[in-house]
Amino acid sequence: MNDFLFIFLSFFxxxxxxxxxxxxxxxxxxxxxxxxxxxxxGLFALLNASFLFAVQIIVYAGAILTLFIFIIMFLNVxxxxxxxxxxxxxxxxxGGIVLIPLNLLVLRAFYAMPLLREPxxxxxxxxxxxxxxxxxxxxxxxxxxxxxxxxxLIGAVVFARKDEV
Amino acid sequence: MSENxxxxxxxxxxxxxxxxxxxxxxxxxxxxxxxxxxHMLYESGISSPIGTSEGRMSAKFYLIAILFVLFDVExxxxxxxxxxLRELGFLGLFEMLTFILLLAAGLWYVYRIKAxxxx
Amino acid sequence: MFDTAVIIETVxxxxxxxxxxxxxxxxxxxxxxxxxxxxxxxxxxxxVGPYGLLQLAADGIKLFTKEDIIPQxxxxxxxxxxxxxxxxxAFVAMxxxxxxxxxxxxxxxxxxxxxxxNVALLYVMGVASVGIYGPLLAGMSSANKWSLLGxxxxxxxxxxxxxxxxxxxxxxxxxIGSLSLIDINDAQTGGIGDWLIWKQPLAFVLFAIAGFMExxxxxxxxxxxxxxxxxxxxxxxxxxxxxxxFIGEYANMITISVLVSIIFMGGYNAFWFxxxxxxxxxxxxxxxxxxxxxxxxxxxxxxxxxxxxxxxVLMPLSVVNIVITxxxxx
Numbered sequence: 081m082n083d084f085l086f087i088f089l090s091f092f093x094x095x096x097x098x099x100x101x102x103x104x105x106x107x108x109x110x111x112x113x114x115x116x117x118x119x120x121x122g123l124f125a126l127l128n129a130s131f132l133f134a135v136q137i138i139v140y141a142g143a144i145l146t147l148f149i150f151i152i153m154f155l156n157v158x159x160x161x162x163x164x165x166x167x168x169x170x171x172x173x174x175g176g177i178v179l180i181p182l183n184l185l186v187l188r189a190f191y192a193m194p195l196l197r198e199p200x201x202x203x204x205x206x207x208x209x210x211x212x213x214x215x216x217x218x219x220x221x222x223x224x225x226x227x228x229x230x231x232x233l234i235g236a237v238v239f240a241r242k243d244e245v
Numbered sequence: 246m247s248e249n250x251x252x253x254x255x256x257x258x259x260x261x262x263x264x265x266x267x268x269x270x271x272x273x274x275x276x277x278x279x280x281x282x283x284h285m286l287y288e289s290g291i292s293s294p295i296g297t298s299e300g301r302m303s304a305k306f307y308l309i310a311i312l313f314v315l316f317d318v319e320x321x322x323x324x325x326x327x328x329x330l331r332e333l334g335f336l337g338l339f340e341m342l343t344f345i346l347l348l349a350a351g352l353w354y355v356y357r358i359k360a361x362x363x364x
Numbered sequence: 365m366f367d368t369a370v371i372i373e374t375v376x377x378x379x380x381x382x383x384x385x386x387x388x389x390x391x392x393x394x395x396x397x398x399x400x401x402x403x404x405x406x407x408x409x410x411x412v413g414p415y416g417l418l419q420l421a422a423d424g425i426k427l428f429t430k431e432d433i434i435p436q437x438x439x440x441x442x443x444x445x446x447x448x449x450x451x452x453x454a455f456v457a458m459x460x461x462x463x464x465x466x467x468x469x470x471x472x473x474x475x476x477x478x479x480x481x482n483v484a485l486l487y488v489m490g491v492a493s494v495g496i497y498g499p500l501l502a503g504m505s506s507a508n509k510w511s512l513l514g515x516x517x518x519x520x521x522x523x524x525x526x527x528x529x530x531x532x533x534x535x536x537x538x539x540i541g542s543l544s545l546i547d548i549n550d551a552q553t554g555g556i557g558d559w560l561i562w563k564q565p566l567a568f569v570l571f572a573i574a575g576f577m578e579x580x581x582x583x584x585x586x587x588x589x590x591x592x593x594x595x596x597x598x599x600x601x602x603x604x605x606x607x608x609x610f611i612g613e614y615a616n617m618i619t620i621s622v623l624v625s626i627i628f629m630g631g632y633n634a635f636w637f638x639x640x641x642x643x644x645x646x647x648x649x650x651x652x653x654x655x656x657x658x659x660x661x662x663x664x665x666x667x668x669x670x671x672x673x674x675x676x677v678l679m680p681l682s683v684v685n686i687v688i689t690x691x692x693x694x
Contacts, residue, residue, distance in 0.1 A: 131324075
């Protein structure tokens with residue numbers, strides 16, 4: 081059953097990613113990206129990583145993709161203004177071939193990873209132990225994140241206001 | 246446990262996808278008629294719509310969406326802390342205070358330049 | 365990994381929950397008309413059946429058999445799936461919500477929750493945030509300026525209030541230390557004095573306000589305020605496609621009522637001689653009634669006032685509430 085779910089979810093993740101590249105309209109691309117993100121959330125759920133599962137849904141599918149579609153809605157690009165992509169299939173094919181070495185590298189890195197000898201703790205990946213870890217061992221990165229968010233916030237405000245005054 | 250959830254939401258999603266389809270299929274039961282103006286845009290009864298939906302919108306909307314993304318990330322980080330509040334003690338509280346204060350500074354800046362005031 | 369028994373149990377529960385909530389959503393429209401009518405010294409629907417009870421069936425038949433109109437210029441596939449997304453997300457969120465205390469039926473213990481997980485609250489919030497795509501896609505695919513404006517308003521307001529609801533629910537979580545709704549319920553077993561509403565009054569008020577907003581109910585229904593933007597994102601919708609938005613809205617209302625009852629009002633714990641299940645029903649009915657009462661009593665709020673109150677009042681308040689709770693607990 082687990083394998084079946086894994087294959088099912090991976091299929092949708094790949095399908096969404098593929099559609100995201102192939103589809104012509106930006107809205108359709110964004111929608112198929114949502115499919116990918118939700119399927120990834122399901123994969124996290126299969127791994128019992130409940131925090132990542134929630135983050136994936138709330139932040140990626142709920143917030144960032146909403147922002148994408150929101151912007152697509154505002155820009156309101158008409159069909160006639162979309163760029164013509166005459167040789168799209170060819171380029172996709174060539175791009176795929178170019179990326180093969182990279183994929184091989186990823187595969188090799190994957191097989192080079194050490195196998196997990198002892199079983200993980202029962203609650204591995206759940207929110208509570210993750211919080212305990214994050215707020216003791218990974219304190220500095222956590223505080224740096226808030227700095228990063230602050231910079232992003234100010235940058236967004238500056239950009240959004242530029243052409244308004 | 247999470248697998249259980251996944252299974253459950255799949256089942257509910259399937260059911261609720263099935264339900265609307267059933268509902269929508271029922272529209273075939275009623276009579277259908279084609280008239281010239283039926284598929285026109287709704288404009289409170291005026292026969293020719295005024296303006297189009299193609300105008301650009303205020304950047305304020307976009308700004309709010311960006312702010313939401315940032316604060317959403319912040320809130321997500323607060324959940325693991327809230328669960329471990331007692332174990333982490335005052336140290337954890339002050340960590341979180343720093344985190345909140347940095348973002349509050351950003352929010353204060355946004356208030357300050359009146360980016361959130363809608364006229 | 366899964367027992368066949370578990371799968372069957374889940375399917376049965378899911379069917380029951382979806383059917384009951386869909387029926388309740390329909391019934392709630394009737395209740396809404398009646399309650400609003402009585403508050404305005406009218407009688408409401410009276411002609412179909414005793415006390416107008418069959419009005420529900422009449423409306424249903426009318427809605428089901430209405431012609432499915434797709435306006436010209438609309439982006440067809442997106443226009444067609446938007447209401448389905450709205451209804452589906454409203455129901456999927458219910459997968460992690462417990463309704464009643466567990467009970468025994470034919471010697472088999474039943475937990476009235478489709479799936480008991482330890483991140484239930486985050487899950488419900490997450491699915492609710494995905495629900496934004498319903499209005500958003502509906503508005504952008506309709507090719508109507510009212511729809512577009514309505515969608516922009518809807519998204520901006522739902523996003524803003526998601527921040528408030530997320531922050532306000534943190535304080536109770538800090539006290540209980542669990543995201544599971546069952547744990548939150550079990551932390552309030554000691555009668556009325558144990559309800560979190562007394563310890564977290566501010567969080568309760570903030571969460572309730574955010575709940576009203578997220579369901580687009582009055583006084584925050586600027587999203588579909590007839591006098592300003594016709595019917596908002598649903599302007600071009602008719603028949604059952606519009607009905608799906610409607611069902612989604614009422615299902616969301618029920619979910620919010622259940623959440624508020626569990627987090628702040630003691631959930632399904634037995635009270636005095638009243639059993640827990642009945643208690644839960646009473647609380648949820650009370651909240652539904654409150655939704656309607658507020659609609660009858662409060663005027664609309666302007667969108668700019670709404671944004672003002674959200675970002676400059678409610679959000680700082682909820683952060684302050686978290687900090688105070690943190691200090692008080694340690």
